[in-house]
Amino acid sequence: MAKKTAYRELSCREIVEKYPDVSPFVILKADLQRRTVVYTERAREAAKGGGYQLQARGIFTSIGDAGADCYPVSLMLRDGTSVFVSPVKTSRPPYVIDVIDGRKVITDGGEIVEEVDFWYKPDYMSKTTSSGRPMWKVASARPQRMDIDAYYYCHFWDEGKGCRYCNMGSHFKKGGLPAKVDPKDVFETVREALKQPGRFCYIKMTAGSVLSGRELFDDEADMYIALLQAAGRNFETRRFPSQMISSAFSLKQLSKIYENTGLMSYTCDMEVLNEEKFAWICPGKNKALGYCEWKKRILEAVGIFGRGFVNTGIVGGVELAKPNGFATEDEALDATLEEAEDFASHGVSVIHCVWVPYPGSAFSRQVTPSLEYFVRLSKGLNDLRVKYGLAADMDDYRRCGNHPDTDLARVKP
Numbered sequence: 001m002a003k004k005t006a007y008r009e010l011s012c013r014e015i016v017e018k019y020p021d022v023s024p025f026v027i028l029k030a031d032l033q034r035r036t037v038v039y040t041e042r043a044r045e046a047a048k049g050g051g052y053q054l055q056a057r058g059i060f061t062s063i064g065d066a067g068a069d070c071y072p073v074s075l076m077l078r079d080g081t082s083v084f085v086s087p088v089k090t091s092r093p094p095y096v097i098d099v100i101d102g103r104k105v106i107t108d109g110g111e112i113v114e115e116v117d118f119w120y121k122p123d124y125m126s127k128t129t130s131s132g133r134p135m136w137k138v139a140s141a142r143p144q145r146m147d148i149d150a151y152y153y154c155h156f157w158d159e160g161k162g163c164r165y166c167n168m169g170s171h172f173k174k175g176g177l178p179a180k181v182d183p184k185d186v187f188e189t190v191r192e193a194l195k196q197p198g199r200f201c202y203i204k205m206t207a208g209s210v211l212s213g214r215e216l217f218d219d220e221a222d223m224y225i226a227l228l229q230a231a232g233r234n235f236e237t238r239r240f241p242s243q244m245i246s247s248a249f250s251l252k253q254l255s256k257i258y259e260n261t262g263l264m265s266y267t268c269d270m271e272v273l274n275e276e277k278f279a280w281i282c283p284g285k286n287k288a289l290g291y292c293e294w295k296k297r298i299l300e301a302v303g304i305f306g307r308g309f310v311n312t313g314i315v316g317g318v319e320l321a322k323p324n325g326f327a328t329e330d331e332a333l334d335a336t337l338e339e340a341e342d343f344a345s346h347g348v349s350v351i352h353c354v355w356v357p358y359p360g361s362a363f364s365r366q367v368t369p370s371l372e373y374f375v376r377l378s379k380g381l382n383d384l385r386v387k388y389g390l391a392a393d394m395d396d397y398r399r400c401g402n403h404p405d406t407d408l409a410r411v412k413p
């Protein structure tokens with residue numbers, strides 16, 4: 001009988017050599033997100049005095065609140081690639097962020113891999129609103145985007161049907177956070193942020209799903225209208241550069257939002273591009289609408305916002321979760337890209353983030369796929385955007401920076 005060769009994942013360096021047409025910075029970014037990071041004491045000290053962001057408040061993670069550990073909110077590579085990554089403990093060995101010979105560096109196994117910088121703190125974050133709320137608690141900041149998390153809880157958790165990779169339910173309970181953000185605080189925070197020239201080019205709003213109202217998600221839609229109107233009062237134009245990442249609204253709800261606010265783009269996440277895996281991984285979404293209706297509503301949104309102004313996010317890699325995920329990476333990739341092509345052919349771009357098995361989520365003990373899988377997924381999704389002439393401007397490297405696939409749009413073919 002032939003001896004079975006043990007499967008070995010290729011290292012980051014080997015993947016860089018194998019995929020010369022993919023930026024090594026994008027490959028490193030995907031691996032940093034997949035394996036996560038830890039900070040040495042020297043790195044934490046270096047972060048304190050440099051005008052860096054050490055505090056952020058979001059629906060999935062809150063960093064640097066009173067008494068909490070102090071570390072940079074996130075990282076920036078030499079080519080300007082931003083890496084949204086936290087020191088989250090997973091089953092993979094993390095990269096180590098250190099300071100060696102006065103340089104901030106990423107190390108792996110004691111070797112320097114790359115230089116790195118931390119995200120800078122925007123001016124507004126040191127201010128407070130007239131209600132006394134610190135503005136960093138109203139809006140967090142990516143390098144060029146304001147993030148306003150409108151509601152810190154997702155009601156799919158009410159019946160324990162939150163998505164299996166999601167930690168929002170446990171994060172909310174742990175943080176004791178007030179669920180809602182106040183429109184007046186939003187107006188004042190956006191007004192203050194816009195005073196800093198050239199700092200921001202986009203405003204993103206997101207929240208957990210709110211199921212209540214006359215129709216499913218009506219209260220969530222009304223919440224976004226109030227907050228988008230508050231932010232929009234700071235702009236002279238009818239529309240302002242903005243993105244809403246929300247539940248799968250009906251056409252009636254979306255029309256109401258579009259007509260009554262300056263919203264420019266709509267993102268609604270499918271999370272996983274397979275009906276059966278969706279039902280298992282996202283039981284709340286499945287019960288509320290199901291895969292086909294969730295998808296139909298996203299495709300219909302193109303009629304309101306236009307091609308390239310609607311996209312859907314997937315949690316890249318989660319389709320391989322055990323025991324009910326795809327059995328092999330090849331199978332998962334084929335199925336995902338086939339379905340992504342259907343979205344693209346209807347004018348909807350599919351973007352992926354890198355699955356991190358967050359503590360507090362049902363999948364916390366799972367192991368993420370290989371780095372090569374994420375590189376092939378990123379290339380495949382970017383190739384589809386090229387093939388169908390789609391942009392994903394609302395989630396590109398400049399605005400979001402959380403997606404290796406949209407980073408690839410920096411180099412146009």
Ligand code: SF4
Nearest residue numbers: 154162163166168208
């Ligand atoms: S919809 Fe799913 S991923 Fe999004 S917040 Fe709710 S449980 Fe989490």
